[in-house]
Amino acid sequence: GAVVSQHPSRVICKSGTSVKIECRSLDFQATTMFWYRQFPKQSLMLMATSNEGSKATYEQGVEKDKFLINHASLTLSTLTVTSAHPEDSSFYICSASPTPPGEQYFGPGTRLTVT
Amino acid sequence: QKEVEQNSGPLSVPEGAIASLNCTYSDRGSQSFFWYRQYSGKSPELIMSIYSNGDKEDGRFTAQLNKASQYVSLLIRDSQPSDSATYLCAVMMDSSYKLIFGSGTRLLVRP
Numbered sequence: 001g002a003v004v005s006q007h008p009s010r011v012i013c014k015s016g017t018s019v020k021i022e023c024r025s026l027d028f029q030a031t032t033m034f035w036y037r038q039f040p041k042q043s044l045m046l047m048a049t050s051n052e053g054s055k056a057t058y059e060q061g062v063e064k065d066k067f068l069i070n071h072a073s074l075t076l077s078t079l080t081v082t083s084a085h086p087e088d089s090s091f092y093i094c095s096a097s098p099t100p101p102g103e104q105y106f107g108p109g110t111r112l113t114v115t
Numbered sequence: 116q117k118e119v120e121q122n123s124g125p126l127s128v129p130e131g132a133i134a135s136l137n138c139t140y141s142d143r144g145s146q147s148f149f150w151y152r153q154y155s156g157k158s159p160e161l162i163m164s165i166y167s168n169g170d171k172e173d174g175r176f177t178a179q180l181n182k183a184s185q186y187v188s189l190l191i192r193d194s195q196p197s198d199s200a201t202y203l204c205a206v207m208m209d210s211s212y213k214l215i216f217g218s219g220t221r222l223l224v225r226p
Contacts, residue, residue: 032212034213042218043219046213049211091158093158101210102164105161108158
């Protein structure tokens with residue numbers, strides 16, 4: 001299967017600061033990547049679709065000014081959580097497909113804790 | 116509202132038994148279906164994909180799709196304790212490539 005990486009795997013930040021999470025497709029190019037959030041004991045919730053060279057598409061209820069997405073190349077998408085608050089603490093996971101609309105592969109996830 | 120439904124479980128089976136996991140979806144136009152396994156604290160791992168009616172086998176795993184009944188299932192033969200995890204059903208419902216996930220079924224395989 002295709003390999004997707006994320007960095008960092010775990011981050012702790014203070015309330016009010018911003019955090020950037022990177023998602024990379026290591027062995028394929030991805031014009032589209034997806035960002036999910038998962039709270040404990042809940043399923044994955046799609047936050048946004050990241051499109052290379054264009055603006056991201058956000059799901060209903062997701063604040064685009066708070067969760068900034070940049071897909072600057074065919075192998076890298078970044079998610080920046082701006083002015084983070086404790087309620088943003090969650091498991092953030094990205095996914096991508098080498099052959100859309102086929103199988104999507106997930107990165108290992110980033111666990112964000114806001115204190 | 117496009118939905119994917121799964122029984123949350125836990126589904127408990129003895130080691131060596133067949134585990135049967137089920138999923139229903141609301142959008143009759145859906146074309147692509149996936150099963151992911153997620154261990155606690157980890158990200159989902161793709162197990163199977165299925166696109167046409169019938170069965171698809173890969174090792175100990177068999178995915179079954181019935182589009183008329185809007186039903187997809189996953190069978191795990193010779194279940195092992197290491198199969199204990201949450202199994203997520205995902206459906207790609209339109210041309211946006213977005214996946215809609217069920218809430219997952221927790222599987223426990225008893226040694």
